[in-house]
Amino acid sequence: MVNGNKVSPVDEEIPRESSDDKDQEDAAAQVEPKPWKKKALLELRSKLEDAILGNTLLNDHPSTECEVSPETENLEDISLWGIPLLPSKGHEGTDVILLKFLKAQDYKVSETFEMLRKTLIWRKEFKTEGILEENFDFEFDHVLYTNSTDKEGHPLCYNICGAFDNELYEKTFGTEKNCEEFLRLSVQFMEKGIQKLDFKDGGVDSMVQITDMRISQGLAMKELHGNYKKVVSLFQENYPDIIFKSIFINVPFWCYAYHKMFSRFITKRAKAKFIFVRRSRVSKTLLKFIAPENIPIQYGGLKRENDDEFAPEDGASELVVKSGAIESIEIPVEEPGVTVIWDLMFVGRDMSYREEFIPDDECSYTVLIKKEKKVGGSVRNSFYINEPGRVLLTVDNGSYKKKKVYYRFKAKPTVPIYLLTNS
CATH class of the missing domain: 3.40.525.10 (CRAL-TRIO lipid binding domain)
Incomplete structure (x- = not known):
């Protein structure tokens, strides 16, 4: 069950350190890196280039098994996560990798170089390549x-x-x-x-x-x-x-x-x-x-494994239901002989929901597909249409806070079961 109108201490989100400042700092750095960050990157590139060409990058380690000499290994082809580390090779991913290590060490070049060196040694010892x-x-x-x-x-x-x-x-x-x-x-x-x-x-x-x-x-x-x-x-x-x-x-x-x-x-x-x-x-x-269509159903979202009805690119629309308000999602169907399928994600508790089909013909009866009840999480249902009309999905927000509902629907041609069994 997702967030409701009244939240008990058990359900409160645990306080945490805000990451907004860090995120904004990193985003700004990607647009226009500060001069001191550029300087740190250039210094690290130079230091790394010398260590690789001099075959000293993995030396001076307590484990003699990891010591590398010019006769045993050429470090010019050394890489990390498939990206060459030798700056002079000019690979576009090299600086991306180096900046990750620099961020972790607050752009301190010596500490960053040591962290990168230890990572490469650890990968060799741990045998991560295979x-x-x-x-x-x-x-x-x-x-x-x-x-x-x-x-x-x-x-x-x-x-x-x-x-x-x-x-x-x-x-x-x-x-x-x-x-x-x-x-x-x-x-x-x-x-x-x-x-x-x-x-x-x-x-x-x-x-x-x-x-x-x-x-x-x-x-x-x-x-x-x-x-x-x-x-x-x-x-x-x-x-x-x-x-x-x-x-x-x-x-x-x-x-x-x-x-x-x-x-x-x-x-x-x-x-x-x-x-x-x-x-x-x-x-x-x-x-x-x-996005709601990528949140697994067990966490209140719309994503189901091996879904035969909706594809990952089938996005969901948003419906905002104000406090004490009733809103409806209308699915018009002009041609009979189709099955309408719908997905809904309810964000919050204290909402009631019902489904009905209203024919265009005034002489036909309204069909109650699902009677009104309290809901939370996600709901999927379908209905076969044998005459023009509209499916009406009604949401009643009985809480004192506005709620959100995400929804998507589709119609697909369907042959009624009774025709298949009589053929």
Whole structure:
């Protein structure tokens, strides 16, 4: 159920640090970078060029296995996420990658260079280059998956905590080896998401991460929290600015205290990307970033898996229902022999809804398709039209706040079942 007129303390959105200033700063920087930022980028390019050509980029590391000498490896072809790092190659994505690392270190060149160097060494040790082809002992397609994009084209990456039952939980975190495998699987998931990004000026070069915190009843989450902290720390150190927003939905009470404690381990910039949402505000919050047709039905949206009726490009219209008002969506049908299908997303509670078909012929009877009742979330229905008329969908807002309804509909030619059975 989504946000209602009266919100209890349980349903309030957890306070968070605003990210508007950071977002505005980054947007302004993309339009016209400040001189000191340009200078930092030029210094980093020069420093990186010298380290690559001098074959010293991966040297001076405690692990001798990662030390690279001119005789064993030529670093001129070194790349990150498929983008060449040697600035003199002139690849348009090189500066995009470097700016991500610079932002993470507040444009401090020495710290940025060291972060980039450690990331490359970690990737070599962790063997990330072949991780996309790795297979794991357990299926996680229903736990970690990518589904659609937000309004700006960022891929939406979902992490579903509720997908863990006791058996899968024990199998995933029961041993240290399994925990290490979970870490590798999380890195694989991140690398798969990066494959969908476009590292060029004006391209979509980051993703939105949505974590559903609703868990199975009676399931202890200690191991998940510990491993999740490792994953977040690893991503912060080696995937700077890859996450555009990290949205936690269906957040329980204990998560706020946990986040306060966990916040000490992440940077201020990273912290500004986190959004925590109570269950009653999930739909309303997701709508700030995602179009209704791309919000999954389990979160109150219109998106259904393997949908045979509506395609992803079938957008939804918006209906605003003022406090105490009644509004209707009218679907005229001039030709009989079609089935009308409609989708509605109700943002908020305290709304009543009914469906009816009103024939154009005054001698025909109005058909009540669905009697009036309280609604929330999403609704889909259909009706076969055997005479000209109109489908009328009526929304009654009984609350003291205005509400929004998103809707879409279509008509498709249909042969009645009785004709098929008699043929």
